[in-house]
Amino acid sequence: MVFELESEGHLDARDISIEIQSSYLSLFGDSGGASPRLISFDGRFGIVRCRNGYVEELRASLASIHTIAGFRAAIWVRGVSGTIKTATEKYIPQSSIKPEEHRRRVDLKGISGVIVSTRGHEIDVSPDDHIEGLDTRYLGLTYFDLEGGCDYADGTSDGV
Amino acid sequence: MYYEPRVHVMPQGSSSPSRMAIVARRLGFSGIIVMGINGSGDLQGLDAAYRIGGISVARGVEVASKDPRSLKGRISSLRDRYPFLAVHATSEPVLREALDDPRVDLVLNAGFRLTVPEARSARRNQVALAIDLQPMIRLRGVSRSRWLDLQRYNVRVARKFGIPLMITASPRSHLDLRAPRDMIAMAHILGISREEALDALRLPGRILEMNQRRWASPGVEVLETGQNEERGI
Numbered sequence: 001m002v003f004e005l006e007s008e009g010h011l012d013a014r015d016i017s018i019e020i021q022s023s024y025l026s027l028f029g030d031s032g033g034a035s036p037r038l039i040s041f042d043g044r045f046g047i048v049r050c051r052n053g054y055v056e057e058l059r060a061s062l063a064s065i066h067t068i069a070g071f072r073a074a075i076w077v078r079g080v081s082g083t084i085k086t087a088t089e090k091y092i093p094q095s096s097i098k099p100e101e102h103r104r105r106v107d108l109k110g111i112s113g114v115i116v117s118t119r120g121h122e123i124d125v126s127p128d129d130h131i132e133g134l135d136t137r138y139l140g141l142t143y144f145d146l147e148g149g150c151d152y153a154d155g156t157s158d159g160v
Numbered sequence: 161m162y163y164e165p166r167v168h169v170m171p172q173g174s175s176s177p178s179r180m181a182i183v184a185r186r187l188g189f190s191g192i193i194v195m196g197i198n199g200s201g202d203l204q205g206l207d208a209a210y211r212i213g214g215i216s217v218a219r220g221v222e223v224a225s226k227d228p229r230s231l232k233g234r235i236s237s238l239r240d241r242y243p244f245l246a247v248h249a250t251s252e253p254v255l256r257e258a259l260d261d262p263r264v265d266l267v268l269n270a271g272f273r274l275t276v277p278e279a280r281s282a283r284r285n286q287v288a289l290a291i292d293l294q295p296m297i298r299l300r301g302v303s304r305s306r307w308l309d310l311q312r313y314n315v316r317v318a319r320k321f322g323i324p325l326m327i328t329a330s331p332r333s334h335l336d337l338r339a340p341r342d343m344i345a346m347a348h349i350l351g352i353s354r355e356e357a358l359d360a361l362r363l364p365g366r367i368l369e370m371n372q373r374r375w376a377s378p379g380v381e382v383l384e385t386g387q388n389e390e391r392g393i
Contacts, residue, residue, distance in 0.1 A: 006335060026300050027349070056345045063342035066297045066335075074335040076187060077342055110171065110204060122182060140175030140334045142182055144208035 002091035007073035013041040015069040024061040034058045045092045162340045163191045163364035166328040173332035177209035187339040191216040220244035228257035243371045279321040294330040325360040
């Protein structure tokens with residue numbers, strides 16, 4: 001099973017493996033039969049193996065993960081396949097996540113902060129003021145929210 | 161086809177409507193309903209979300225009210241302004257009142273066991289019951305198992321009385337969104353079959369479509385002039 005991970009901080013394979021195990025155990029207990037095992041993780045996409053016939057159980061337990069090692073995170077299942085080879089070929093694309101180096105700023109009505117990372121049209125912004133009642137560190141925006149729509153400040157295309 | 165019926169955006173959540181729309185599209189949704197609470201104020205960045213192709217973004221309103229009487233008033237004033245109206249039932253009288261009102265599209269049950277008369281009126285008024293998966297994502301251990309128990313009970317009651325269901329992950333951040341297939345897998349743990357879950361994911365789209373048409377009275381639609389025919393549901 002290939003999954004895609006998005007998180008607010010840097011996570012390594014060990015954190016994710018522990019969280020997958022504990023989430024599965026918490027939901028299905030010791031008698032659950034999927035015996036999930038993390039095969040690989042490259043920073044965004046990962047492969048997790050489970051026993052045949054327990055795919056839906058594993059899917060539910062991956063979906064119920066909300067925090068990994070203290071960072072808000074989400075795991076979205078991209079696809080399921082019988083072998084690791086086809087899983088890799090079919091579901092893991094060339095990822096294009098860019099950490100923001102120039103520390104561009106965003107100043108909109110009610111929101112101001114520093115851009116943390118961009119991916120395609122998506123932007124994560126670290127807000128200047130802490131927002132009450134939210135459990136995320138960053139705000140999720142897109143280029144569409146910025147003035148004048150889709151602008152590529154550095155002149156290159158961030159295209160998906 | 162599939163809708164996420166309860167999306168909270170900034171400032172109640174931490175993502176903009178367009179970010180929600182882009183992530184939801186990637187996960188396989190065909191639409192999201194962006195909720196404002198009690199219709200107060202304008203949500204920022206909705207225009208940007210409307211510009212995103214491949215996903216429809218609808219506006220909805222969530223009515224939160226402490227007592228049934230003010231609930232009625234709020235429903236009357238908000239119903240005509242939004243194509244989708246949900247009630248957050250924080251107390252049992254509010255829950256009863258909401259299930260008894262045909263103008264309500266969706267009721268969010270904050271943890272009460274449905275009683276038989278409540279279930280009957282929900283069936284009669286075709287008020288959908290929201291299955292909110294957020295506690296399943298957030299809670300662990302005893303509190304989650306208690307929540308699972310309650311939801312399984314309500315799902316059983318809903319099936320017995322034919323109450324329509326909707327499934328939502330109640331996202332407040334794009335990280336809270338879950339793909340339809342993941343939601344089906346989670347709903348399965350609550351005793352919702354695959355077919356029921358698919359219906360539940362499709363229902364918001366159907367209700368939006370119905371609410372955008374003009375109805376003279378239940379079952380009688382106002383069509384354009386020149387199309388002089390009556391159409392029943």
